[in-house]
Amino acid sequence: MLSMKNVSKDFVIHNQGGIKITPIKDITFEVKRNEIFCLTGQSGTGKSTILKMIYGAYRVTKGNIYLKINGEKYNISDCQIYEILEIRKKYISYISQFLQILPRTTALQYVSAPLLEKGADKKEAEEKAKEMLSFFNIKKKLFNLSPLSFSGGEQQRVNIARGLIENKPLLLLDEPTASLDVKNKERVIKKIKQYKENGGTLIGIFHDEKLKKELSDRIFDVKNNRYL
Amino acid sequence: MPKILEINSLSKIYGKGCSYCNKIIYEKSEESICPECNSVLALKDISFSIKKGDRFGIVGESGSGKSTLLKILYLLETPTTGDVIIYDNSAPRHMSNISINQVNYFQNNIMSFIRQNPYQGLNFNFTASGNVAERVIAKGNQNFNSVREISNSFLSKTGILKNRFYDLPSQFSGGQQQRIQIAKALASNPQIILLDEPTTGLDLTIQAVILDLLKALYEEYGFTMVVVSHDLGIIKHLTDICIVMKNGSIVEFGLTDQILQDPQHPYTQSLISSML
Numbered sequence: 001m002l003s004m005k006n007v008s009k010d011f012v013i014h015n016q017g018g019i020k021i022t023p024i025k026d027i028t029f030e031v032k033r034n035e036i037f038c039l040t041g042q043s044g045t046g047k048s049t050i051l052k053m054i055y056g057a058y059r060v061t062k063g064n065i066y067l068k069i070n071g072e073k074y075n076i077s078d079c080q081i082y083e084i085l086e087i088r089k090k091y092i093s094y095i096s097q098f099l100q101i102l103p104r105t106t107a108l109q110y111v112s113a114p115l116l117e118k119g120a121d122k123k124e125a126e127e128k129a130k131e132m133l134s135f136f137n138i139k140k141k142l143f144n145l146s147p148l149s150f151s152g153g154e155q156q157r158v159n160i161a162r163g164l165i166e167n168k169p170l171l172l173l174d175e176p177t178a179s180l181d182v183k184n185k186e187r188v189i190k191k192i193k194q195y196k197e198n199g200g201t202l203i204g205i206f207h208d209e210k211l212k213k214e215l216s217d218r219i220f221d222v223k224n225n226r227y228l
Numbered sequence: 229m230p231k232i233l234e235i236n237s238l239s240k241i242y243g244k245g246c247s248y249c250n251k252i253i254y255e256k257s258e259e260s261i262c263p264e265c266n267s268v269l270a271l272k273d274i275s276f277s278i279k280k281g282d283r284f285g286i287v288g289e290s291g292s293g294k295s296t297l298l299k300i301l302y303l304l305e306t307p308t309t310g311d312v313i314i315y316d317n318s319a320p321r322h323m324s325n326i327s328i329n330q331v332n333y334f335q336n337n338i339m340s341f342i343r344q345n346p347y348q349g350l351n352f353n354f355t356a357s358g359n360v361a362e363r364v365i366a367k368g369n370q371n372f373n374s375v376r377e378i379s380n381s382f383l384s385k386t387g388i389l390k391n392r393f394y395d396l397p398s399q400f401s402g403g404q405q406q407r408i409q410i411a412k413a414l415a416s417n418p419q420i421i422l423l424d425e426p427t428t429g430l431d432l433t434i435q436a437v438i439l440d441l442l443k444a445l446y447e448e449y450g451f452t453m454v455v456v457s458h459d460l461g462i463i464k465h466l467t468d469i470c471i472v473m474k475n476g477s478i479v480e481f482g483l484t485d486q487i488l489q490d491p492q493h494p495y496t497q498s499l500i501s502s503m504l
Contacts, residue, residue, distance in 0.1 A: 056483065057483070085483070
């Protein structure tokens with residue numbers, strides 16, 4: 001479904017004398033359809049950079065990222081901006097480590113937004129969002145409050161609820177469970193397994209070793225550019 | 229989505245211009261004043277296109293040429309060279325050779341312009357309702373009751389209370405004046421709305437309210453939005469695609485999240501590093 005071929009990324013920091021940082025170099029791997037594929041490695045090895053390149057938020061310096069999905073083929077490294085917007089809209093959900101939200105947006109608005117952007121009926125979208133929030137143990141009284149006032153764990157669960165509400169074919173997860181307790185981790189695991197049963201493909205970063213082993217079909221060591 | 233706006237090799241020189249001006253423009257040199265003839269080189273060989281429904285940002289510091297560009301798009305200024313093409317029902321219309329009547333048609337029917345300063349965007353001798361009505365009438369509606377009904381409905385939509393419809397703009401706060409400008413812009417049901425620093429000068433809470441209002445109206449009406457701002461926060465929240473301008477040239481073009489997270493040009497990097 002997705003293959004990275006000799007992908008490198010350079011960041012050139014111009015106002016620091018043109019320092020070049022290369023978090024990843026010549027990375028090559030393939031992700032099969034309907035698998036849970038885990039990226040592993042210490043902090044700074046470029047795991048998040050890879051997810052952001054797949055999502056098109058970072059430009060690829062060298063190499064290619066091929067995406068084959070629903071009979072269509074793209075090379076994300078060469079895609080024009082409108083193609084990237086289309087790929088995101090149709091195929092990819094991205095859940096970042098941190099909640100990126102305006103302070104005036106409520107949890108319900110934040111989680112239902114992807115459905116509304118696709119043209120769903122407002123009432124139906126809100127019902128679905130309420131279901132997702134309840135599943136992730138977010139109390140009803142918090143639905144109409146800004147998630148920025150929630151605890152770290154609650155914020156992460158709201159973030160995951162938003163990412164999973166649409167069921168897009170490819171899900172990119174950047175450390176979604178770092179601040180969760182055991183009970184809530186189990187909820188996330190259950191939902192991710194459901195997502196896979198429904199045909200979804202996931203590329204994720206999990207620091208929790210137990211979670212990584214329980215969920216992953218394959219694990220890729222980013223630092224050493226090899227499957228484990 | 230089809231293209232709605234196309235800008236080809238657009239340059240703007242204030243002054244008589246000379247061959248050295250052309251050299252600066254086409255070599256994309258950083259000078260903004262010609263050392264030979266003292267002309268101001270406001271825009272230098274700019275090209276890009278915008279698709280229907282885009283939320284398009286133009287960012288850069290003061291003097292980068294972004295407001296000049298917006299004035300040319302709204303046909304308030306003519307470019308020195310180059311062309312603006314507006315796709316009216318998918319038919320390309322070249323703005324370089326149109327009559328005054330056609331300029332009025334595009335300004336009243338196809339585009340609206342929300343200015344930073346309400347004194348430029350509103351007629352302070354007319355009431356709030358009268359300002360919006362002016363726009364409805366310019367589009368061709370001459371039925372008094374219908375004009376009043378449409379004008380007041382747009383004022384309501386932007387949060388102006390019914391008992392204030394017939395107050396003068398000078399009796400409103402800065403944020404409310406911007407709401408009236410937005411109502412006025414929407415009243416002609418334009419395909420493109422151009423916004424020049426729409427929240428500059430407003431306090432932070434009012435800025436947030438205006439940004440939310442613009443987002444909600446975009447979702448409801450689906451117009452194409454071109455937002456000029458020096459504030460990357462506003463560009464981040466209102467746009468999906470943006471260009472970064474410096475000294476009259478485009479230095480970077482991309483998805484807004486790409487530009488913010490992975491800026492390539494030294495100038496973009498310094499803009500982002502100075503974000504609050």
